[in-house]
Amino acid sequence: MPEFTPNIGAFVSIQKSDLQRVLEALKQAGFTLIGPTVDESAIVYGEIDGIDDLPIGWTDRQEPASYRIVRRQDEAFFGYTVGPHSWKKFLFPPKQRLFRVEKKNGSFQVVDEEEPAPRFAFIGVRGCELQAIHIQDRVFLGGPYQDPNYKARRQQVFVLAVNCTEPGGTCFCASLGTGPQVGSGFDIALTELDDTFIVEVGSEVGATMMRNVPWRPTSAFELQQAREALATAVKAMGRQLDTSDLPDLLYNNLEHERWNQVAARCLSCANCTMVCPTCFCNDVLEVSDLKGEQFERVRVWDSCFSIEFSHVHGGNIRPHTRARYRQWLTHKFASWIDQFGILGCVGCGRCITWCPVGIDVTEEIDAIRGEV
Numbered sequence: 001m002p003e004f005t006p007n008i009g010a011f012v013s014i015q016k017s018d019l020q021r022v023l024e025a026l027k028q029a030g031f032t033l034i035g036p037t038v039d040e041s042a043i044v045y046g047e048i049d050g051i052d053d054l055p056i057g058w059t060d061r062q063e064p065a066s067y068r069i070v071r072r073q074d075e076a077f078f079g080y081t082v083g084p085h086s087w088k089k090f091l092f093p094p095k096q097r098l099f100r101v102e103k104k105n106g107s108f109q110v111v112d113e114e115e116p117a118p119r120f121a122f123i124g125v126r127g128c129e130l131q132a133i134h135i136q137d138r139v140f141l142g143g144p145y146q147d148p149n150y151k152a153r154r155q156q157v158f159v160l161a162v163n164c165t166e167p168g169g170t171c172f173c174a175s176l177g178t179g180p181q182v183g184s185g186f187d188i189a190l191t192e193l194d195d196t197f198i199v200e201v202g203s204e205v206g207a208t209m210m211r212n213v214p215w216r217p218t219s220a221f222e223l224q225q226a227r228e229a230l231a232t233a234v235k236a237m238g239r240q241l242d243t244s245d246l247p248d249l250l251y252n253n254l255e256h257e258r259w260n261q262v263a264a265r266c267l268s269c270a271n272c273t274m275v276c277p278t279c280f281c282n283d284v285l286e287v288s289d290l291k292g293e294q295f296e297r298v299r300v301w302d303s304c305f306s307i308e309f310s311h312v313h314g315g316n317i318r319p320h321t322r323a324r325y326r327q328w329l330t331h332k333f334a335s336w337i338d339q340f341g342i343l344g345c346v347g348c349g350r351c352i353t354w355c356p357v358g359i360d361v362t363e364e365i366d367a368i369r370g371e372v
């Protein structure tokens with residue numbers, strides 16, 4: 001083993017079992033490991049202790065309104081596509097207390113109970129998912145007002161990314177340029193081959209976590225294998241999306257008949273927004289105990305599909321599913337660009353897989369274009 005850590009930008013190869021050493025180094029550095037694991041017949045993200053918790057030998061099959069996990073013929077560590085969870089639930093939790101108020105001696109006082117933000121190491125972040133984190137960075141940190149809760153978690157996250165060689169039936173990240181290869185912003189990026197991981201070091205912290213890992217320089221043959229695996233993944237994407245005429249296509253077709261057709265199928269259930277890694281709508285609630293002595297203000301995920309979300313003074317501005325679905329699709333693929341300078345979609349396909357009636361954003365956009 002070389003007695004020095006690999007440089008930033010270096011490609012080195014490690015035995016797959018030695019990923020455990022990287023995870024041990026992260027734990028010793030105080031990180032909580034969050035990674036993929038099998039739970040209730042799905043591959044979800046949760047706290048893991050080591051490589052034994054990874055979904056080794058599992059994969060998934062995804063189609064509109066359909067998700068199943070099945071055994072693989074091999075023992076791949078990351079041989080699955082993204083599941084129902086995304087990393088946003090750790091950076092922007094579904095329910096988060098903002099502050100608490102207690103009644104004491106006849107008056108109300110804000111309880112000072114600031115807790116340090118958790119230090120997460122995300123294990124197995126795909127290219128589309130890393131782009132989703134960058135998009136939420138723009139939402140929560142990009143404007144004149146930064147979200148302190150998001151910032152405290154985000155600024156200490158360690159990202160162990162994985163180049164995706166297993167796209168699913170609903171994926172279209174290649175069309176959007178967000179995958180299958182991981183972009184910038186990772187600490188370590190892995191490419192999984194049969195017996196080894198190719199490790200690309202992306203940061204000083206990433207290099208430090210490689211200190212006790214036996215490695216060797218990656219061979220030209222291994223780099224070629226990695227390139228071929230990524231090229232195969234691009235071809236295996238279940239879907240494609242032409243973005244060349246967005247956002248004008250949607251803005252110019254706000255009264256298209258297709259909105260009525262999709263509204264007739266859509267249940268307004270909000271599943272698509274819950275699984276989407278970039279959706280950020282939220283509500284702020286005041287909750288009190290029955291005696292009226294303790295109150296807390298909590299932020300919870302909300303959705304543009306909920307009827308209350310569009311209720312403003314004087315009435316509801318999107319009373320029908322047609323208006324709510326159109327709002328969602330045009331925000332993702334048009335007005336998000338006006339708002340944040342970037343598309344609001346990364347092509348992960350979750351909204352297609354987890355829509356109970358199998359509504360497919362790529363199909364809806366093609367239909368408005370007149371291609372279906």
Ligand code: SF4
Nearest residue numbers: 276345346348349351
């Ligand atoms: S809109 Fe659908 S495909 Fe795009 S990022 Fe959200 S869940 Fe993924």
Ligand code: SF4
Nearest residue numbers: 266267269270272355
């Ligand atoms: S598009 Fe599908 S997932 Fe989204 S609200 Fe409608 S039925 Fe639910």
